[in-house]
Amino acid sequence: MTLSPPLQVCSRLLAAVAGGYAVAAALAVFLGAVLPMARAEAVLMGTYASFAAYTAAIVWAFSPQPLARVWLTLALAGVVLGGAGMLLARGGSGA
Template identity: 60%
Template sequence: MSLSMNSIPNAPSAHPGLSVLSRLLAAVVGGYALASALAVFLAAVLPAARAEAVLAGMQWSFALHALAAVWAFSPVSPGKVWLGIALPTSLLAAGALVLGR
């Protein structure tokens, strides 16, 4: 009887380094995209002078990028990490696109 890696629960992946690489890319690239989307969204939404809204958006984006980087290495699957970063990024970018016009 042959057992595959898919039939064994909690089996280690064939290349654990790929999981770390995926999380690292999610933290750096995904976190940057999320922070940028938040900065643009807040600059379009905040009811302040244009320069103040942009500055506030940038300040909040630094905090969000740090949180995204920490969360990328949390004990959830890399797929959930990517989904948790990609979904808010796309929503914020779409909102900024709609509200910025």
Template identity: 55%
Template sequence: MTLSFIARPGFSLLSRLLAAVLGGYALASALAVLLATVLSAPRAEAVLAGIQWSFAVYVAAVIWAFSPVSLARIWAVLLALVAALLAASGQLGPGTGG
């Protein structure tokens, strides 16, 4: 079985669209969670700051997904950033113990 469908322009556009929408959303959400977890402001203000920053990061991710960078690099960087942000929020967040 060959993977000739990967070389088609439609696949490239669909992959970039998915990276922009889904990858950008995942990145923005992970940043919002991290900032809401680590900021030393009151809880409501920390959550609001995380959400506000996530809008800017989402727009940057969407723009970058359609830049002339290889698809593999776009997906790799997006997934690595999401994993790193979620791992950091898990490590830096408050403990689950009572």
């Protein structure tokens, strides 16, 4: 199924905003659980890294990649990073 150009732009915009946010939030959780430093510092570093990831996801969503690949990659990255981060955070110190 081929979308019209205006719908492709809207879909890429939605992927950039929603998918980029999901990946950035998942990365922040993952890095907060994985980085080998004090919990507060790890969360802060994860949050800093998430800003760069969000910007990269927005730029990448408008690259000349097929639209299905953009959605699939952002969804897969968000699910994998978020799931791994939540599992690791749950198994942590519990503080």
